[in-house]
Amino acid sequence: MELYNGEMITKQRFPSPNPNIELSIVTYYSGSLKVKGLLAEPKGNGMYEGFLYLRGGIKNVGKVRPGRIVQFASEGFIVFAPFYRGNQGGEGNEDFAGEDREDAFGAFKILRNHPQVRKVHVFGFSRGGVMALLTAIEFPETASLVTWGGVSDMFLTYVERKDLRRMMKRVIGGTPTKFPDRYQYRTPLFHLDKLKTPTLIIHGVKDHNVSVDHAYRLEKRLKALGKKVESWYFDDFTHYFPPAMNRNVVSDLTKWMKNQLIE
Numbered sequence: 001m002e003l004y005n006g007e008m009i010t011k012q013r014f015p016s017p018n019p020n021i022e023l024s025i026v027t028y029y030s031g032s033l034k035v036k037g038l039l040a041e042p043k044g045n046g047m048y049e050g051f052l053y054l055r056g057g058i059k060n061v062g063k064v065r066p067g068r069i070v071q072f073a074s075e076g077f078i079v080f081a082p083f084y085r086g087n088q089g090g091e092g093n094e095d096f097a098g099e100d101r102e103d104a105f106g107a108f109k110i111l112r113n114h115p116q117v118r119k120v121h122v123f124g125f126s127r128g129g130v131m132a133l134l135t136a137i138e139f140p141e142t143a144s145l146v147t148w149g150g151v152s153d154m155f156l157t158y159v160e161r162k163d164l165r166r167m168m169k170r171v172i173g174g175t176p177t178k179f180p181d182r183y184q185y186r187t188p189l190f191h192l193d194k195l196k197t198p199t200l201i202i203h204g205v206k207d208h209n210v211s212v213d214h215a216y217r218l219e220k221r222l223k224a225l226g227k228k229v230e231s232w233y234f235d236d237f238t239h240y241f242p243p244a245m246n247r248n249v250v251s252d253l254t255k256w257m258k259n260q261l262i263e
Helices: 066-073 101-112 128-138 154-160 162-172 180-185 188-194 212-224 243-258
Strands: 008-014 021-030 033-042 048-054 077-082 117-125 145-148 199-204 229-234
Touching: 008 033, 021 066, 021 101, 033 066, 033 101, 048 066, 048 101, 048 128, 048 243, 066 077, 066 243, 077 101, 101 117, 101 128, 117 128, 128 145, 128 188, 145 243, 154 162, 154 180, 154 212, 188 212, 199 212, 199 243, 212 229, 229 243
Parallel strands: 048 077, 048 117, 117 145, 145 199, 199 229
Antiparallel strands: 008 021, 021 033, 033 077
């Protein structure tokens, strides 16, 4: 049911590690499901830009961390991070960028409808890269898109991550050979012609969780389509950047976001 998608049901205060940032657990509709996410709002009555944070992993792997959300909110954004369906009290079950993309779409609407938000940026980390790309395709008004260590090709993930194959077969319903349409549905590379958003790709070249080939394929396809894309590759880093460099990249990418103009 699309009728309720993105409608907020409840908002409950949550302890914040930063006195200048207010945190809340939000329950909202994703289709007819009630799902949850974490909202971070800088204290103050001014207008802000929205930041949709799409996490990686699945279930308890890659959970939304309040400290990380506050880190982005401290850069001057109102941030919303969906937990995805079936997590932390939400209804339904994740299906790895299948129907759970609606959780990201509903979260985008939460930010778009926020009275203090001017425009909405989309950020995805790891598996969240797929979710971010699909969301920006769905919402052409997305101000900017950043994918950091992001998945772009579900076929490639199945080939590279032998440790994830069992989960992917269970959640997606089979192998890429048997059900290529299900993997194509989850692979944004096939749908990038619809993307209107300036895109920044960040990736560690030594990443073994999500190989840099995901970034290369995404960049190549976006350039072939004449899309606006920029890439920051880090030769010495893996999926996780050292804390000091992480802070620097967060600062740089948020500046990049704010400098983007939708044509």
